[in-house]
Amino acid sequence: MSHTHLNWQIWALNAASLAVVGGAFLSKLLGRSPDPDEIERQRRAYLNQIGRIVEGQITDLVEVAEDKARRKSTKEVDGRRKMVCYSYSISGVSYETAQDITSLEGRAGMERIITGLPASIKYDPSNPSNSILIADDWSGLR
Numbered sequence: 061m062s063h064t065h066l067n068w069q070i071w072a073l074n075a076a077s078l079a080v081v082g083g084a085f086l087s088k089l090l091g092r093s094p095d096p097d098e099i100e101r102q103r104r105a106y107l108n109q110i111g112r113i114v115e116g117q118i119t120d121l122v123e124v125a126e127d128k129a130r131r132k133s134t135k136e137v138d139g140r141r142k143m144v145c146y147s148y149s150i151s152g153v154s155y156e157t158a159q160d161i162t163s164l165e166g167r168a169g170m171e172r173i174i175t176g177l178p179a180s181i182k183y184d185p186s187n188p189s190n191s192i193l194i195a196d197d198w199s200g201l202r
Contacts (some may be wrong), residue, residue: 097163100160100163101163101196103190103192104192104194104195104196105195105196106184107182107183107184107190107191107192107195108182108192108195108196108197108198110184110185111182111183111184111185111191111192112182112183112185113180113181113182113200114148114149114150114180114181114183115148115178115179115180115181116146116147116148116149116178116179116180116181116193116200117146117147117148117176117177117178117179118144118145118146118173118174118175118176118177118178118179118193119145119146119147119156119175119176120144120145120175121142121143121144121145121170121173121175122142122143122145122158123140123141123142123143124140124141124143125139125140125141126139126140126141140162141160141162142160142161142162142165142170143158143159143160143161144158144159144161144173144193144194145157145158146158146159146179146181146193148181148183148191150183150188151188153188155183155188155189155191157189157191159191159192159193159194161193161194164194164195164196167194167196167199169199169201172201172202173201177201177202178202179193179200179201179202180200180202181193181200182195182198182200
């Protein structure tokens with residue numbers, strides 16, 4: 061084999077390797093965004109682990125239409141999400157928020173979600189507005 065032919069093969073092999081590595085990097089960088097349900101599951105798990113408990117109150121249970129972008133990434137057939145609304149106070153500051161419990165319906169015990177009933181709320185001590193009423197393995201419902 062000639063010296064020129066060998067250099068060309070080495071150059072081609074390096075270029076192909078670089079293309080594969082670059083493609084893998086771009087694929088990872090530009091890959092699909094994380095599943096919203098998985099992000100919410102991770103948030104619940106984090107709050108369940110580090111959260112402090114405060115007394116709160118259930119204020120409402122509503123169904124809302126799911127946005128089209130989210131519907132494509134979930135298995136929901138009817139496009140409706142169940143939201144439980146609740147309120148709580150920490151150090152004189154009142155919070156009113158809602159939690160999507162669509163994926164937790166079996167865990168939630170929907171018959172126990174009654175407007176006006178007290179509930180235990182877990183919140184992040186470093187960000188008290190970040191809270192949950194129900195997690196995969198914990199419930200503040202009574």
